[in-house]
Amino acid sequence: MSTVNDRSSSDRPVPLLRVRNLTKRYGNDGTAIEGLSFSAVAGEILGIIGPNGAGKTTLLEAVAGLLPVNSGDVFWHGEPLPAGRRRDVLFYLPDGVRPYQDQSALQVVSFVGNVFRRSDAEIRSTIDALGLQPVLRKRVHALSKGYARRLILTIGLLAPHDLLLMDEPFDGFDLRQTRDVMGLLRHQTACGRTLILSIHQLPDAERVCDRFILLSAGRVRGSGGLAELRAQTGLPNGSLEDIFLALT
Structure with missing residues (x-):
């Protein structure tokens, strides 16, 4: 610590x-x-x-x-x-929110990364860091609680x-x-x-x-x-x- x-x-x-x-x-x-x-x-x-x-x-x-x-x-x-x-x-990551529920996790992350002008390498690196790869093709509403949390954290880490x-x-x-x-x-x-x-x-x-x-x-x-x-x-x-x- x-x-x-x-x-x-x-x-x-x-x-x-x-x-x-x-x-x-x-x-x-x-x-x-x-x-x-x-x-x-x-x-x-x-x-x-x-x-x-x-x-x-x-x-x-x-x-x-x-x-x-x-x-x-x-x-x-x-x-x-x-x-x-x-x-x-500042950027706020609320608890229990699932953004763009009908989109796939990959679509959401890619959209956010593009909004924040992140490179493809930065987006991939953040996905890897949060272990989001297994659910990239799943729609947000179908994610488990743990993976929904990983998605929110991925969005936060992509924010500048x-x-x-x-x-x-x-x-x-x-x-x-x-x-x-x-x-x-x-x-x-x-x-x-x-x-x-x-x-x-x-x-x-x-x-x-x-x-x-x-x-x-x-x-x-x-x-x-x-x-x-x-x-x-x-x-x-x-x-x-x-x-x-x-x-x-």
């Missing part, structure tokens, strides 16, 4: 993305996220961690500019980033954006597949990309993320690298699960 976990706050670079006081309410149904603030630095994997219903997907959709919010701001390199401009710098937002990127994978995908994501950050991942499986998050935003009931309960969170909670050998339970 990257040594970013062990950095002190004073050593971190200026944030690539900063979110300030983001709040989303749903009428009489209550508040989905309340006053959330966090930042992401270039080349890191930041985990938005919490159980189902914590507000993770709402947060990602709000940051991506897909969901109107009641209040809050998003900044890119310190400058305000209005919702209408966010698609220029500096920042990827991924909602539950390991859902549908077994242990070996999860490890392989983690390696691919690590390679992306080594090449300069920044990733923000929504994850509800804490062991997965602990293995792949550099820093964590611990979310519960729409509020941030803790943030930082594993070493920082251990210090905050007084759990010098605590797992991410131990820390989350201590803070929530």
Whole structure:
């Protein structure tokens, strides 16, 4: 795992993305996220961690500019980033979406690759990296959950954006597949990309993320690298699960 976990706050670079006081309410149904603030630095994997219903997907959709919010701001390199401009710098991969369901997986990947002006070699390399070859001729609606997830990740890796937002990127994978995908994501950050991942499986998050935003009931309960969170909670050998339970 990257040594970013062990950095002190004073050593971190200026944030690539900063979110300030983001709040989303749903009428009489209550508040989905309340006053959330966090930042992401270039080349890191930041985990938005919490159980189902914590507000993770709402947060990602709000940051991506897909969901109107009641209040809050998003900044890119310190400058305000209005919702209408966010698609220029970040790419959002939702959970459970199957794009162009009546097309084959190959047609979808080829279309996306052409839109993003990727070469044939880059498209083939990305297909190989995600192990999508066995289902290229299948229609998207017929893909298993795991292969549908591979297709979405293939689209994300073909996108040229500096920042990827991924909602539950390991859902549908077994242990070996999860490890392989983690390696691919690590390679992306080594090449300069920044990733923000929504994850509800804490062991997965602990293995792949550099820093964590611990979310519960729409509020941030803790943030930082594993070493920082251990210090905050007084759990010098605590797992991410131990820390989350201590803070929530």
